[in-house]
Amino acid sequence: xxxxxxxxxxxxxxxxxxxxxxxxxxxxxxxxxxxxxxxxxxxxxxxxxxxxxxxxxxxxxxxxxxxxxxxxxxxxxxxxxxxxxxxxxxxxxxxxxxxxxxxxxxxxxxxxxxxxxxxxxxxxxxxxxxxxxxxxxxxxxxxxxxxxxxxxxxxxxxxxxxxxxxxxxxxxxxxxxxxxxxxxxxxxxxxxxxxxxxxxxxxxxxxxxxxxxxxxxxxxxxxxxxxxxxxxxxxxxxxxxxxxxxxxxxxxxxxxxxxxxxxxxxxxxxxxxxxxxxxxxxxxxxxxxxxxxx
Numbered sequence: 052x053x054x055x056x057x058x059x060x061x062x063x064x065x066x067x068x069x070x071x072x073x074x075x076x077x078x079x080x081x082x083x084x085x086x087x088x089x090x091x092x093x094x095x096x097x098x099x100x101x102x103x104x105x106x107x108x109x110x111x112x113x114x115x116x117x118x119x120x121x122x123x124x125x126x127x128x129x130x131x132x133x134x135x136x137x138x139x140x141x142x143x144x145x146x147x148x149x150x151x152x153x154x155x156x157x158x159x160x161x162x163x164x165x166x167x168x169x170x171x172x173x174x175x176x177x178x179x180x181x182x183x184x185x186x187x188x189x190x191x192x193x194x195x196x197x198x199x200x201x202x203x204x205x206x207x208x209x210x211x212x213x214x215x216x217x218x219x220x221x222x223x224x225x226x227x228x229x230x231x232x233x234x235x236x237x238x239x240x241x242x243x244x245x246x247x248x249x250x251x252x253x254x255x256x257x258x259x260x261x262x263x264x265x266x267x268x269x270x271x272x273x274x275x276x277x278x279x280x281x282x283x284x285x286x287x288x289x290x291x292x293x294x295x296x297x298x299x300x301x302x303x304x305x306x307x308x309x310x311x312x313x314x315x316x317x318x319x320x321x322x323x324x325x326x327x328x329x330x331x332x333x334x335x336x337x338x339x340x341x342x343x344x345x
Contacts, residue, residue, distance in 0.1 A: 103121040103310075278297075
């Protein structure tokens with residue numbers, strides 16, 4: 052008579068130290084992301100809370116985090132105490148003109164470095180990238196002297212010329228993206244009789260939509276948030292919103308009203324946040340598709 056015995060249920064092996072480390076790793080990453088989020092979002096939340104306070108609560112000690120009664124009238128005052136929409140329109144026009152021009156010019160230069168061959172191309176590309184090491188503040192005063200001598204101060208022409216001159220970082224971004232496009236696509240266009248200009252506008256530009264949107268976004272936010280150049284080149288009537296917010300919002304004695312200024316700053320930031328919110332997926336695609344390649 053044969054007796055069969057059922058195998059005992061095997062106990063699960065205790066987790067190794069390597070498995071435990073893998074389980075703890077996501078929690079560490081989440082904690083780090085949360086800390087960075089608070090670090091970056093905290094100043095904006097503090098600005099919003101400051102815009103809802105009274106001047107007395109702003110200056111009180113100890114500092115109160117939450118306002119006792121939300122002062123929504125600060126936002127109304129920020130809109131009516133100066134021509135807020137007019138200055139916002141100046142910023143919008145200036146940022147749009149520069150962003151469109153610098154995106155197209157940088158795409159053209161990046162296309163040349165990626166697909167064309169010429170003697171000294173690599174050396175010239177290194178020179179262009181090295182200009183990113185020069186702080187913009189060092190070239191601002193010589194640029195002002197140059198534009199003042201040709202009568203372009205208090206006009207938008209400096210931003211037009213800056214846009215046509217391309218941006219070294221954006222040139223690098225487009226060059227990396229265009230260099231990753233297969234050579235077979237270019238050969239097929241050449242066989243069909245397409246020249247370099249037609250190839251650039253009909254093939255390479257449509258394929259680079261994520262990089263185009265990223266370039267426009269970076270250029271727009273940089274120009275929208277710029278304070279030094281508009282304060283130096285433009286008078287108070289033609290200046291941008293960034294300069295106007297610091298020049299207005301004063302009481303009859305000439306003292307700055309910080310709560311109204313904070314409300315103006317909140318409304319000044321909102322357009323950039325909305326633009327980034329609707330274009331963030333293209334920003335991520337561009338970061339993935341424009342990896343550093345030789």
